Amino acid sequence: MTPRTHSLEKAFTLLTAVAESRGKQSLSVLAERVNLPLSTAHRLVSTLEGLGLVVREKKGHYFIGPVVTDLMRNISPHDVMARVSRPFLRDLAKRFRMTVHLAVYEGEMVTYLAKEIGGRNTVKTTEGSQLEAYCSGVGKVLLAHLPERERERYLSEGPFVRLTDNTITDPAALRDELHRIIRRGYAIDDGEILETLKCVAVPLKNQHGRTCAALSISGRAEEFTQTFIRNTVTILKETGRDMSDRLYPSVSGL
Amino acid sequence: MTPRTHSLEKAFTLLTAVAESRGKQSLSVLAERVNLPLSTAHRLVSTLEGLGLVVREKKGHYFIGPVVTDLMRNISPHDVMARVSRPFLRDLAKRFRMTVHLAVYEGEMVTYLAKEIGGRNTVKTTEGSQLEAYCSGVGKVLLAHLPERERERYLSEGPFVRLTDNTITDPAALRDELHRIIRRGYAIDDGEILETLKCVAVPLKNQHGRTCAALSISGRAEEFTQTFIRNTVTILKETGRDMSDRLYPSVSGL
DNA sequence: GCATATCCTCTTATAATATGAGAGCTTAGA
DNA sequence: TCTAAGCTCTCATATTATAAGAGGATATGC
Secondary structure, eight states: OOOOOHHHHHHHHHHHHHHHHTTOSOHHHHHHHTTOOHHHHHHHHHHHHHHTSEEEEETTEEEEOHHHHHHTTTOOHHHHHHHHHHHHHHHHHHHHTSEEEEEEEETTEEEEEEEEESSOOOOOOOTTOEEESTTSHHHHHHHHTSOHHHHHHHHHHOOOOOOSTTOOOOHHHHHHHHHHHHHHTOEEEESSSOTTEEEEEEEEEOTTSOEEEEEEEEEEGGGOOHHHHHHHHHHHHHHHHHHHHHHOGGGTOO | OOOOOHHHHHHHHHHHHHHHHTTOSOHHHHHHHTTOOHHHHHHHHHHHHHHTSEEEEETTEEEEOHHHHHHTTTOOHHHHHHHHHHHHHHHHHHHHTSEEEEEEEETTEEEEEEEEESSSOOOOOOTTOEEESTTSHHHHHHHHTSOHHHHHHHHHHOOOOOOSTTOOOOHHHHHHHHHHHHHHTOEEEESSSOTTEEEEEEEEEOTTSOEEEEEEEEEEGGGOOHHHHHHHHHHHHHHHHHHHHHHOGGGTOO
């Protein structure tokens, strides 16, 4: 195994602490929080400050520096996510001979970041496009894991247009469905967009355990038996975990 | 002088290179670009990857990881900038007994991040508020340093409402004014908002030398003699440099 | 299908470098 | 003036990063 540069890890931990403190904690406090001797912490913040990753307002008030924002200049986190996820999606698509999607929630809509077609192309989504959230597997997963306040706002805004007999159009019913999704840990699109199309979707978590994306497999309705769903959910979750580990290593590592 | 943690500096340089490469360069190339032996670079990216600061799409394709975005969660870069700048503004305000502003360009408007009142409060700006760009000192500085394409778009869109006899309302005249501002390195608001109010403004640069904010001093028109302006510009520029050094240390340091 | 190149990973001896205890400084406030 | 909080510095020590080079994996070309 490749050895790690420990000072770098310490510095990052400290940087995270600085970010979280938002100017409210002195170096001594920060040092204690991340279990570093004060003098070490001091050396590290000085270095970070020299790099512009940390700025000091005045004694006892540290902030993440503007240089951090700058690192992201010209970079689309969505694009990065899509690229890194692609091989995982491709695997799933090939294995199930079905269509796999990766999506995020943005502005009350679902944005599809990546799509891999394993069998017939039954779904007419395109990468980068946005669709309503209330009627798809990924959409419902993402809604379910929204902070309560935002979820309720979504529910109160509607309207939820009926696309098939199975579409959930009643806010209360949708709320129940979302709760069920949280409990079960996955969502089913039971032909809610098209009678002939079903799908199962699971959440992807970031390092804080917050849902940041959703992963789904869609196929012809008749293939979605109970056993199929059970197996698929297991595999999806596994893959989801692998993807999270790749994108947000702190979840499991160290 | 506090000693620096060199491995951290190397790692940051490498991280910057990764960010700039946007997935287009292999580790060997990146290592060369930042003058690191391949094996060292390898150890460092592995560590960075373990922290989620770098993700690998596949061999030879590295990206900044989503964790970087996450560091900025709940943090307003503007707020940080304002806080760090405050002491500098306060100094200037006290020294000149005039009003000092820090502002950025955003969505074709100028956002005032910080205001410090040294003498009489002659200007009715408030922190966080937005104003038109074409008629103020900071506004013109920021417009002048826009990329040409954006600047031309601004000029073509108008309208530039006349507020006083001195307001520049003709796009061509405004274009000339902006060129002059680039040449001179500072802007004058020659009573373009209020007859009785003048101001001088200078740009603030980030580590890449790009103008990212503007700093101004405003006062009663009769105080703005040629000599006063000359002196003020010198001092403003000096302060601006100090502020940049604080916010973007790479400008001068290392 | 083989050859070649590219890119990455690992091992290891060596020395550089980070480490952290503690002492001392600076500043703000009482 | 005194106190305390917060920061900075020094320095002996050994941990730790270092980088050359060899080897492995994967892609590219013929």
